[in-house]
Amino acid sequence: MKTVIDTFTIVLPVLYFWTVWAYAKAFFKDSVLAKRVKTPLLLITLAVHLGYLLLRTVLFDHPPITTIFEIMSIISFSIAAAYAVIEFQTKVKNTGYFILILAFLFQIFSSLFIEDLSEVKPILRSYLLGIHVSSALLGYAAIAISAVYGFLYLMLYHHIKSSRFGVIYTKLPNLETLERMSMLSIVVGFSFLTIAISVGLFWLPRAFEHFSYFDPKLIGTVFIWAMYGVGLGAKKTIGWQGRKIMILSIIAFAVSFFSLTIINVYFSAFHKFY
Amino acid sequence: MNLVAVGINHRTAPLEVREKLWMSSDEIRAAVAALKGKPFTECFIVSTCNRTELYGVYDANGSSGTSAVPDINLLKDELIGMKSAGSAVKREHMYHMISTNAISHLFKVASGIDSMIIGDIQILSQIKDDFNIAYEEKAAGPFLHRLLQSTYHVGKRTRTETTITEGAVSVSYAAVELANKIFSDLSKKTALLIGAGETGELTAKHLVGRNIGGIFVANRTKAKAEELVAALGGKAVDFESLHQMLAQVDIVVSSIASEQYVITKSDVQRAMKERSHKPLFIIDIGVPRNIDPEANKIDNVFLHDMDGISVIIDRNVQKRKSEIPRVNEIILEELTEFYNWYNSLQVNPTIHDLRTHFEHVRHEEVEKNINRFSAEDRELVDLVTKRIVNKLLHLPTTNLKNGNEESEEEKHKKLHIVRSLFGLHKQQPPKE
Numbered sequence: 001m002k003t004v005i006d007t008f009t010i011v012l013p014v015l016y017f018w019t020v021w022a023y024a025k026a027f028f029k030d031s032v033l034a035k036r037v038k039t040p041l042l043l044i045t046l047a048v049h050l051g052y053l054l055l056r057t058v059l060f061d062h063p064p065i066t067t068i069f070e071i072m073s074i075i076s077f078s079i080a081a082a083y084a085v086i087e088f089q090t091k092v093k094n095t096g097y098f099i100l101i102l103a104f105l106f107q108i109f110s111s112l113f114i115e116d117l118s119e120v121k122p123i124l125r126s127y128l129l130g131i132h133v134s135s136a137l138l139g140y141a142a143i144a145i146s147a148v149y150g151f152l153y154l155m156l157y158h159h160i161k162s163s164r165f166g167v168i169y170t171k172l173p174n175l176e177t178l179e180r181m182s183m184l185s186i187v188v189g190f191s192f193l194t195i196a197i198s199v200g201l202f203w204l205p206r207a208f209e210h211f212s213y214f215d216p217k218l219i220g221t222v223f224i225w226a227m228y229g230v231g232l233g234a235k236k237t238i239g240w241q242g243r244k245i246m247i248l249s250i251i252a253f254a255v256s257f258f259s260l261t262i263i264n265v266y267f268s269a270f271h272k273f274y
Numbered sequence: 275m276n277l278v279a280v281g282i283n284h285r286t287a288p289l290e291v292r293e294k295l296w297m298s299s300d301e302i303r304a305a306v307a308a309l310k311g312k313p314f315t316e317c318f319i320v321s322t323c324n325r326t327e328l329y330g331v332y333d334a335n336g337s338s339g340t341s342a343v344p345d346i347n348l349l350k351d352e353l354i355g356m357k358s359a360g361s362a363v364k365r366e367h368m369y370h371m372i373s374t375n376a377i378s379h380l381f382k383v384a385s386g387i388d389s390m391i392i393g394d395i396q397i398l399s400q401i402k403d404d405f406n407i408a409y410e411e412k413a414a415g416p417f418l419h420r421l422l423q424s425t426y427h428v429g430k431r432t433r434t435e436t437t438i439t440e441g442a443v444s445v446s447y448a449a450v451e452l453a454n455k456i457f458s459d460l461s462k463k464t465a466l467l468i469g470a471g472e473t474g475e476l477t478a479k480h481l482v483g484r485n486i487g488g489i490f491v492a493n494r495t496k497a498k499a500e501e502l503v504a505a506l507g508g509k510a511v512d513f514e515s516l517h518q519m520l521a522q523v524d525i526v527v528s529s530i531a532s533e534q535y536v537i538t539k540s541d542v543q544r545a546m547k548e549r550s551h552k553p554l555f556i557i558d559i560g561v562p563r564n565i566d567p568e569a570n571k572i573d574n575v576f577l578h579d580m581d582g583i584s585v586i587i588d589r590n591v592q593k594r595k596s597e598i599p600r601v602n603e604i605i606l607e608e609l610t611e612f613y614n615w616y617n618s619l620q621v622n623p624t625i626h627d628l629r630t631h632f633e634h635v636r637h638e639e640v641e642k643n644i645n646r647f648s649a650e651d652r653e654l655v656d657l658v659t660k661r662i663v664n665k666l667l668h669l670p671t672t673n674l675k676n677g678n679e680e681s682e683e684e685k686h687k688k689l690h691i692v693r694s695l696f697g698l699h700k701q702q703p704p705k706e
Contacts, residue, residue, distance in 0.1 A: 180458070
């Protein structure tokens, strides 16, 4: 079984590489073959990745959330899975490159440094904690994707405004669709963060002795969740549109990213396990 | 191949000359009826605003047995004469092509690489219509029939296998293409047309063709706007209400003759506030410009003038041009295919194919049943069956060979019948 996992660890980044390559070929070079194989390739990669995560869970008897590199693999999976959902939802098939490259990078780091831990703190063996962490990561992945679409929106916006009609203009979907994709990702991200926070707030206090409502990570996540909540509400009520809301989605992501990084690096509390 | 083509197009003559040779369906009908028989056995004419071309098949043997290649200059004169266009059209305005060149020219026309706007293959349906006229007049025989089949094939393949017809290359289409890059569903958007100029009208037509949700027309003389609306569907609005309309519609197409800006930056600013900054796409095709270019600096406003549009068009034309080599490949393949068919209509290959076919059947049957015969009889069976086949084929072979005094058309018909009767059009499987 051990060798199977090791093989998966090597095969996964390779699969991600080919998937990203196919999406890039389809976008930049208009390759017919790449267009045909990219989505199936993504689905195969996702299936293998899911198998890999389940195998690790079963074999090491804990959800793969015990080290930063296991987490990275889950982030990679979350990004790719969230993208797949968006592709099927919107039927826009040619923006994968800009998103899946993130999944590829996370997975390659994970595969390079991942270790097989079978001795872990008992608390990390909890499957509810698994749900908590996975939904938080899926939420952040979706938010990251929304920022990518926001970025693509702004690129196309400026290209159209300044009459530059190159690859960006020809290949990207129209502005309205990009905006819709970005907003859809935010809704998905917001929902997953809601799940993560709910599970965290109702279950974790019982599992931890030192649980504190003033934990920086908790406050950070709730803050990010609230920020997106207010943004979504504002869009609904005030009707913000186009460039402004896309800039906001990028700023929101940047704020989320930095606050989480700072919290993880500088503040140590019960919420930190590695 | 006894095919000749004479014609006039945008390369050889300016519009005011080539339009003199343009023929209506009725004129084409009369012309092919007149040309059929003398000097041609088969002929057809295709005529569009950019070209008029006559294709004719002549009988090389003639009735007297001497070569009867038609006099090209006489043909040109005849075409000019039919339209009484002698004062405008000279022989020098026209070109001619013979045999292979004529066919490959027709294929180029059908593929759109010979069109004035490269990749424009609306001509394909024109060819179809004009050919049907020739067909109804019984001026198109088996040769032209097959030639036209190949021509459609070239057109179809060009459309599906290359991207030469893709990308907008006219102002009106480019404007619609741009709108499609901003909005995802035009049926949920509305447009305002300012002025009743030709390009503006064309753009509005294309928007209607893409199911635009609604269209409004504002013109200084409202009667003209109403006239346009009657043709397009939509609603005519007062020219004075133009600025209010800016807050309502999503697309503005402006082409009006005006010394000053019809819409200023502050007009647009006001409208954007009113429409809570929903994206607004403005296309200004007026010369001088109708809309203050500064308006493009406002958030969610996309203002483009003729310069911006021509960037799109130039780019698409370049892209289409880069497809020409692929189109030429298709043309070459179809030419080869056509020659194969044409060659098969020659007497000797047909006799050869016929004999191969019979020999194939004979051989198969003998092989299947050979075991029923004793060893010493087997050779005899082979010999006898061969003799039967030879005897059966003797008369057809001599008849085919002696058909030289017949006209080319008759000969082709006969060969065609023989080939389709025995299924010789399909490639025979090679023996052993």
